[in-house]
Amino acid sequence: MSRRKGHVLRILDENERVELERMAQSDSAPAEWVRRAKALLLVEQGAEYLAAARAVGRRNGDGISALVERFNAEGLKALIPGHGGGPERTYQQAERERILAEVKRAPSVEEDGTATWSLSTLQASLRHATDGLPKVSTWTIRQVLQEAGYRYQRDRTWCQTGQVVRMRKSGSVVVEDADRDAKKKP
Numbered sequence: 001m002s003r004r005k006g007h008v009l010r011i012l013d014e015n016e017r018v019e020l021e022r023m024a025q026s027d028s029a030p031a032e033w034v035r036r037a038k039a040l041l042l043v044e045q046g047a048e049y050l051a052a053a054r055a056v057g058r059r060n061g062d063g064i065s066a067l068v069e070r071f072n073a074e075g076l077k078a079l080i081p082g083h084g085g086g087p088e089r090t091y092q093q094a095e096r097e098r099i100l101a102e103v104k105r106a107p108s109v110e111e112d113g114t115a116t117w118s119l120s121t122l123q124a125s126l127r128h129a130t131d132g133l134p135k136v137s138t139w140t141i142r143q144v145l146q147e148a149g150y151r152y153q154r155d156r157t158w159c160q161t162g163q164v165v166r167m168r169k170s171g172s173v174v175v176e177d178a179d180r181d182a183k184k185k186p
Helices: 014-024 032-043 048-055 062-080 092-105 119-127 138-147
Strands: 151-154 159-160 165-168 171-176
Touching: 014 032, 014 062, 032 062, 032 171, 048 062, 048 119, 092 119, 092 138, 119 138
Parallel strands: none
Antiparallel strands: 151 159, 165 171
């Protein structure tokens, strides 16, 4: 005999049902999204939380109960896993913009001791600047750069992906790839 359900799934609208069915049959979506969609559809069809959990490869129904609660509050966003634990981000948007501003600045050999940025030279520059970040790590700098679309190139420089400088008769022009966001890995 199962316990009383703590969270009851709300009535799905037609768009949500169609999207859940599409996601549950997807071969290209992340496996966790597919499992969550299948579990929600099973609960919507009247399955107990434990039965729905076991049908999607889980051991108990507590996770399904939490998923139902999150789905009731957020809708289809509940399919996407949230923060998985660990410390929260220390550096917020202002600090991230400061890191990106430093990357966009061309380094000088006299001041920075380098002609191209590396993670350690960026770290040193940010730590010693008057408006800098005194405890920033190279790992944080790397994460911020990758989230902003920068990639480390073979010539040992960080370059903005999706942008290239082309020489034209009228001078140099920066050309941007319109599909660069779609090409990024999540």
